[in-house]
Amino acid sequence: MILQKKFYERETVLVAKQLLGKTLTKKIHGIELTGIITETEAYRGKDDPASHAAVKKTNRNQVMFGQVGMSYVYFTYGMYFMLNVVAKSKKQNAGAVLIRGIHPQNGIKIMKKNRGVKNMKDISNGPGKLTIAMGITMKQHNKDLTKKSELFISDGIKPKKIYQKSRIGISKGVEKQWNFSMNVKDHF
DNA sequence: TAAGAGATACTCT
DNA sequence: GAGTATCTCTTAA
Numbered sequence: 573m574i575l576q577k578k579f580y581e582r583e584t585v586l587v588a589k590q591l592l593g594k595t596l597t598k599k600i601h602g603i604e605l606t607g608i609i610t611e612t613e614a615y616r617g618k619d620d621p622a623s624h625a626a627v628k629k630t631n632r633n634q635v636m637f638g639q640v641g642m643s644y645v646y647f648t649y650g651m652y653f654m655l656n657v658v659a660k661s662k663k664q665n666a667g668a669v670l671i672r673g674i675h676p677q678n679g680i681k682i683m684k685k686n687r688g689v690k691n692m693k694d695i696s697n698g699p700g701k702l703t704i705a706m707g708i709t710m711k712q713h714n715k716d717l718t719k720k721s722e723l724f725i726s727d728g729i730k731p732k733k734i735y736q737k738s739r740i741g742i743s744k745g746v747e748k749q750w751n752f753s754m755n756v757k758d759h760f
Numbered sequence: 761t762a763a764g765a766g767a768t769a770c771t772c773t
Numbered sequence: 774g775a776g777t778a779t780c781t782c783t784t785a786a
Contacts, residue, residue: 622778630771647769654778
């Protein structure tokens with residue numbers, strides 16, 4: 573079951589938590605690469621200084637102000653793409669969830685090749701790594717993730733335990749504990 | 761195993 | 774022109 577708009581039309585932090593254990597699918601050359609989402613971060617709107625959408629709408633962040641369930645891909649540090657999903661309640665002006673880590677399921681060989689690493693755990697245990705492993709670029713920006721296409725998110729497993737931390741790599745809004753993760757080993 | 765620095769280009773001021 | 778929602782390699786212990 574692909575997650576529908578309603579799933580994303582809730583408070584961003586809640587959606588970030590609920591995305592743990594869900595399945596991310598990327599089609600490439602007719603093959604489905606899939607992975608279980610193991611780490612996420614919530615970025616809201618004007619009430620969140622760390623968010624791209626904290627100040628105002630710009631060319632880059634305008635998707636965060638728009639329709640929920642859309643992908644928000646952006647380029648950072650001169651070489652990495654980040655994958656987000658727009659999620660917000662009707663009260664929020666903007667919001668998105670950063671996918672920070674996945675546990676590879678289908679197409680592990682291809683993802684390994686894309687990354688050029690030996691260890692299974694190094695394939696996609698970071699936001700920049702998983703986009704490389706799955707071949708996600710600006711081409712996947714502003715796509716509808718609630719429809720079965722090149723990129724979508726569907727049901728997965730229910731996490732046994734959820735860990736809550738401060739977000740990573742930011743300088744403002746550090747006090748907000750909006751980083752969520754789960755331990756895949758609990759399930760295998 | 762931990763800490764530090766460099767790579768690199770895009771976005772916003 | 775400064776800062777960046779990161780990763781990898783190198784160095785040292």
